[in-house]
Amino acid sequence: MRKYAKFGILIALIVGSITWVATASIQSSKTYYVTITELNQMGHQASSKRVRVGGDVQENSIVRTAGVVKFNLVQETKVLSVVYEGRDPLPDTFKDGAQALAGGRLDDSGVFHAQEVQAKCASKYAPKPGMAPDGLQKKITTEGQSSSYRSSL
């Protein structure tokens, strides 16, 4: 049985240390995903937590000045003004209408200071609904039903 005790101890040691590292690092690297509404409700709590907020980049809201980039994120009807102060230039996918995730902290005046911005790497690009030139509809040939086309061409 000593043999099994040895295996048992080794296995416990490995599993234990992995679990320990995993749980110990959660505190330092966790980031809260919030919506703009939730961010506003968090109040002063928001400034102490690392937060990631997502939304669409508002059309024509990107202003590039020396060192910082300002833009607005839109989520449904809520708008959040963001100041990007990170060191790396923004990714190529960051542009008007793109889905973006900004990571950083909210200040007291309600401006979000982002240290990192990720923009979605779209596998295809499609105009937003409502911007389409004509209201094309798709017909499902197999069933013969018609339903409105998701992002009209």
Add this chain to the structure above:
Amino acid sequence: MENVGALALLLAFCISLYSIIASVVGRLKGKPFLTLSGERAVLAVWALVSTAAGILVYGLMTSDYRMAYVASHTNRDMPSFYKFAAWWGGQEGSLLFWSWLLSTYAAVAVLTSRKTHRNLLPWVVAILSTIQLFFLNFNAFIASPFQVLAVDKVVTSVADGMGLNPLLQYWAMVIHPPMLYLGYVGFAVPFAFAMASLIEKAPGESWIHTTRRWSIVTWLFQGMGIALGSAWAYHVLGWGGYWMWDPVENASLLPWLAATAFLHSVMMQEKKGMMKVWNMVLIASTFFLCIFGTFLTRSGIVSSVHAFAESPIGKYFVAFLALGIAATVWLILDRLNYLRSESDLESVVSRESSFLFNNLVLLASCFAVLWGTLFPVITEKLSNEKISLDAVWFNRLMVPIGLFLLFLTGVGPLFAWRRTSIDSLRKNFQWPGIGTLITAAALFAGGMRYPYSIISLSLCFFVTATIVLEFFRGANAISEKTQSGFIPAVIELTHRNTRRYGGYLVHMGMVLMFIGWSGHPFNETSVGEVAKGSTMKVGAYNLKVLDLTEGELSNYTWETAKLEVTKNGEFLEIVEPTRRFYKAAQQATAVVALRSRLNEDLYINYAARAGDKATLQAYVFPLVEWIWIGVVVLIGGTLVCLVPSKVARTYTRTEVVGVAKENAPVEV
């Protein structure tokens, strides 16, 4: 045309259903004609799905813009290569691609094993057809690729399609998805054989032998898919990263880790008849992780930088996973008796135990990655707060795990089966061990202060030394016996046992990748706004801006910086990092200037332009090239494993369970 395609898919759906029923009923009632018709049905499904796929591809190639799928994924200016690749560029097409690959795999499985596995085949067919049915359900009813555009129910076409994101118009990105799919889909076959042998309580390890090549080839495809994705990110995205623990990346890594564990632990079952339950669990986990990965990337349950069409197909996947896992667990529990181990672990210092720990660590890392990926979903369910874990968390956990695995890669193959004597330990590890310590000391004395890099590079030396010693000893013995030269002896040695020596080559590929990863802490970055005539420094490099130019072509405008690169005062070359802006797509892409050398890469990205100044990001990435070299070695080693061994060795061991057989021959 598109009606024919849709009809073909509908028929394929019905025939798959028939195939399941015919196989199961035929097997249970002992009606060979019925099971045979079930097998033929698999071939019919392949023909039908191929027809549908052919029609879709024809539509894509001929720019048939009446079809919604064609219009939203191609445009007229696209090269034919990319038009073809649009087949897997979107949700509907890629699901059809999945179906087609699965039907092809199933047809090949039927054709290759209908003589040898008469009793297993009906179940294999039934299981594969069930999976096929699940995907055909999407193709035929939920995400049909054959929808046409219509205004007021009159079919119309558009003048030009929307095209493909220019970021994705890169060769590696075109073959990256099919490679991953070949991996994702391929594990269905070993899974089906494993379950079939459980259902039939088939004696021996025939399912493992039959599916060994399937597993290796599939594992290779999966690995290549992951590597291509990372190579694309490095070369195209302009930030110089190759892995960021994004959920979609993790989704592809998970089954690969489980499959790696599986490939190792089946050796235990073949040679010692151990770990039978474990192998069943591993192959099932691998398969379900593949399905899970497909689900994760398509359902949008976790947010990712990768965009995928988010759609309501998620709930079907959840149902499929839940039913599949429940059925598998029940089956394994019900057949536990049949899976009894034939021998026992004897010593902590043995080959068996190194396999055990390798498996434990691989599976633990798999679980850790899964946990980290699903963390936002879990916390949202538990506390209504969506909390994500960033790359720092993954690295803190996965780097030590990776190093431990690297260590096992070195010691495992040199431990003897059952138990290892002190003498053999000394013989095998004395010199590599001393060399490793010397390497570590030399790195430290040379000024390296990153513990992980020192450990990693020393372990790389250790593993390399043990592998080289193995080749050297074996080849020496052969060359003495046959009086041949050393190189022919190495080839002869490898050919005699391709699996073992090919395996060493795969390990060597991993070592080279670890060398590449060890360079990461030494990365140097410099971001600067430069004007014509000014210079910027990164590492030992000096970049002088000779000129900033811009221009316009038919489909994009470009801005470029002409830079003179000097290192320690010595002129190296002129590079031109460029930024393109594609007009139709309104999308900027980088054409990175990359100077790759074995010791380091100089990587310059033209990030933005403001007035007469350009923002340049310059990086020095030490040792990165070794990652890609490692991938190539890994592929080569895997191919060697697939070559049949010249000497078919048989191990004798007693079969404890199953049909009475004295000695089961085991092919090595």
